[in-house]
Amino acid sequence: MNHSDAILDRLMSLHPKVIDLSLDRMQRLLAALGNPERRIPAVIHIAGTNGKGSTQAMIRAGLQAGGARIHAYTSPHLARFHERIRLAGDLIAETDLAAALEECEAANGGQPITFFEITTAAAFLAFSRTPADYTLLEVGLGGRLDATNVIDTPRLTVITPVSIDHTQYLGDTLPLIAAEKAGIIKRGVPVIVGPQDDEALRVIEAKASGLTAPVLAHGQHWMIARDRGGMIYQDDHGLWDLPLPTLIGPHQIQNAGTALAALRHLGASEAQARAAVTQAEWPARMQRLRHGPLVDLAGAGAELWLDGGHNPAGGEALAATLAAMPPRPTHLVCGMLNTKDVAGYLRPLAAHASSLTAIDIPGEANTLPAETTAGVAGSVGMIAMTAPDAGTAIAGIARRDPTARILICGSLYLAGRVLRENG
Template sequence: MTTSDAILARLMALHPKVIDLSLDRMHRLLAALGHPERAIPPVIHIAGTNGKGSTQAMIRAGLEAGGARVHAYTSPHLAQFRERIRLAGSLIADDALADLLAQVEAANDGQPITFFEITTAAAFLAFARTPADYTLLEVGLGGRLDATNVIDAPRLTVITPVSIDHTQYLGETLPLIAAEKAGIIKPRIPVIIGPQQDDALQVIEARAMGLSAPIIAHGQHWMVQAERDGMIFQDDHGLWDLPRPNLIGPHQIQNAGTALAALRALGATDAQAHAAVTRAEWPARMQRLRHGPLVDLAQGAELWLDGGHNPAGGLALAATLDTMPARPTHLVCGMLNTKDIAGYLRPLASHAASLTAIDIPGEPNTLPATDTAQAAQSVGIATRIAADAAQAVATIAASEPGARILICGSLYLAGRILRDNG
């Protein structure tokens, strides 16, 4: 265990709940730290249900191609916590992370605060102390009461597609969830709005208009579409004729459009737009695994990994499979017990030759494999249960050597897989 791991374990115990949406504790701690959030480089603040991470990765690739130094904050991490904090282009070093965590722990002085809040404060402290041109800030959950929503005047806000997820925290309906996401919009600060359902768009635009925030919305101020082997982005400033995104799946064209709209608002060049769609890296989003113990067990079968976990993620994954060469696709699925598993699996039913249900190892909130299997059966997928991913992959590969094996259902599961097979 590293020094930062030991501190992180202590920080987990400072609040009885993993999620307790409020800004009061965050404001208290930031004041004790001397308000580092007021000293970080210009912020692009990104909220939404799906596509936040991919959109952020493409914005970062475009900015860095223009020579900018870019901080980035994301969550959750996959294999190591330090993946969440990128300083001027590089992941934070473990010793630097440990120093920051010790400082925020001391400043907090044992008071109740959630793990996400206190670690977000550590990220702000790092960003304030390291020179850069931009800070890309991804919302953790929701927006209005998220720990990242303490930036009074970001350079831009961005809202990627909003759909139903985290209903126990954000509300049961799409308009209620959209209102929480729109809470990051600030007075007179431009907001980039990605493709939205009408109910969500109305709420987001109403919030922006009430704050006199300039709106740059998909379908009104910019458009994006697939074109032959590439894609076209067009707005009032002109047209970018670009390759398809290197991130796999048709939904990545929409994410690219949102990223390009943000880059256009920041004055990006044609070369930066090209880099945004060709250089972005974002693991566990339809990622082909090419080495590691699981690849060896697959015995020549294709092995893929995807961290999507809600109904919109299931739809995006199904659309991605539609574009891939035909071959039997077998799912290995583990999910959290807070998710709409039937909603996630329903779009995948026509694509899946089978589903092997597993628990997420080491995750207290895993959905039991028996429940995953029951949900899969309810949407018409032939199902079995395995002790773990290794047993599932070996069994599938032995029965159908030419298969496509797709491990899916959770970023937490994806992180466990990538630690040994990334």
């Protein structure tokens, strides 16, 4: 166990709840640390239900192609906590992470604070001590009361598509959820708005109007569209003729548009725009696994894919991705959390899957039992069964169909376990 892992384990116990949305504890701790959030490089703050991570990855690739040094903060991590914090482009070193965590633990003095809050404070501390040009800050949950929402004047805010998710914290209608996401909008700071349902867009525009924040919205101020084998991005400044994103799936075109609108506002060149869509990497978003023990279990004739989407919009995006791929029998290995709309996620996938093998998410207290996932899959018309783990599921599918496309899906937590298991 790394030194930082031991500290992270201790920090888990400082608050009885994993999630308790409020900014009071965060502001108290940041004040005790000397307010490092006021000394970090220009912030681009990103909220939204789907596509935050991919959009952030493309903005980062575009800015780095122009020579900028980028801090980035994202969650959750897949294999190691260090993935959440990038300092000037590189994942945070173990010594820097452990030092920042210990300093936050000492400053907090044992008072109640959630794991996400104290680790976000540690990220701010690290960002404040390493020179960079921009800080890309991804919201953890919602926006208005998220621990990242303590930056008074970001350089830019970005809202990716909003859909229904985390209803127990954010409300159960689209306008309520959009209002939480729009909580990152700041007075006079431009907001880039990705494709939205009309009722979400109205809420976002009203919030921006009240804060005299200029809105740069998809469909009004910028467009993105497929064009022959590539895509066209267009806004008031002109047109960029670009290749399709290397991140796979039709929804990545929308994410690319949002990232390009942000880059254009920051003065990026067409070469940077090209780098944004061709050089971004974002694991567990329709990622092809090509080596490792799980790939060996699938066999030489099969394809093994991994996707961490987990809500109905994620299911629809994944279904559209499968529809656009060369036809091949597709078998799902699926594990989900018990907080998710399982039927809403699986329903769009039913038409594209030859079978679904349900598994528990290993080591996850909130896993949905495999039998329950399989039952829901059956109710939306899938041929469904269960297996004790991903390896057994993959081996079983490969025996039945040696040329299968096998897709592990349903949760970022499952995706993280799979990436660790597969080395």
